[in-house]
Amino acid sequence: MFDIALIAFLTAFFCYYVQWTFGQPMIEQPLGAGLVAGIVFGDITTGIMIGAALQAIFIGSVNVGGATSADTTAGTVLAVCFVVHFGMDQGVAIPLAVAAAIFVNIVYSLIFNVITSFWAPVIDWAASKGDKKSIMLCHLGGGVLMNLLLAAPTFFAVYIGAEPAAQLMDMVPQAVINGFNAASGLLPAVGMALLLRMLWDNKIAVYFLLGFVMVQYLGMPMVAIAAVGIVIIVVSALRELESRDLRNQIRTLRESGVSAGATTVAEIEEEDFFA
Known part of the structure; x- marks a missing residue:
């Protein structure tokens, strides 16, 4: 013992x-x-x-x-x-x-x-x-x-x-x-x-619902669900990085004070809205 x-x-x-x-x-x-x-x-x-x-x-x-x-x-x-x-x-x-x-x-x-x-x-x-x-x-x-x-x-x-x-x-x-x-x-x-x-959190509740559907109705194994989760994380991270870069461009153009850039700022804001 x-x-x-x-x-x-x-x-x-x-x-x-x-x-x-x-x-x-x-x-x-x-x-x-x-x-x-x-x-x-x-x-x-x-x-x-x-x-x-x-x-x-x-x-x-x-x-x-x-x-x-x-x-x-x-x-x-x-x-x-x-x-x-x-x-x-x-x-x-x-x-x-x-x-x-x-x-x-x-x-x-x-x-x-x-x-x-x-x-x-x-x-x-x-x-x-x-x-x-x-x-x-x-x-x-x-x-x-x-x-x-x-x-x-x-x-x-x-x-x-x-x-x-x-x-x-x-x-x-x-x-x-x-x-x-x-x-x-x-x-x-x-x-x-x-x-x-x-x-x-109400913003991420849809992902819990997605996981429940994948397990209960699609019968997917945990490894496959984890892989889907990784894909969602990567896509969300890439979109967040892209949105951050667009916001930085808008901030740079506004701080430069160049009037000719007004059209460019509007285009970037529109692109950021639909991103």
Whole structure:
């Protein structure tokens, strides 16, 4: 059990450290953490599937400043560990991962808002020396210390709670497990609702309608829909660039004060109107 807990701990630590030390490549998100956990635990397919399911749940969850919502890295690593090593049903592991992510967020907030504040004098010391090596050591060393603390709950969750959780699942009736499976299927809808609540705008509502029609009535796969979305983005961007260039031309002609350019300005404005 200690070995599995240590592997889970190092997996979470790797995701945290890469995320906060190397420019936030979003590896802490469920898709990234699920892939890393799948590679480490020897089941990439399961890792990606769990990561995708949790990504849909937390897709509208954003940490802003001191306000945090859930620690998706810990939840994803725990879910992959429970499913691969302890044989837990995926439909049961996902709701447990959501609960774990919300609970671990308390430790996450404590570390970021309290413990890391004690590192400020060390940062000031490194900056006052003006030595690049001291600043780099402070940066990397602080990252190691902080992310070790962030990954600690993952270790204890596996070391202390994995076996009792697996034994408890063996005692749970199948009807309850089916309820967990149904709940895990509904959770992604909650995540999408949270995302729509932030993004919804009457100007882009037609694109949501287009996506619904493509899925429900045309039966198009997600890859094809994503490709159509990319085409729409490119076309919209090109039109916006063209409109911006036309507006810049109009501004330049008006600022030049050349009366002979009046006809040209009118033509450009007409072209901009029909663009």
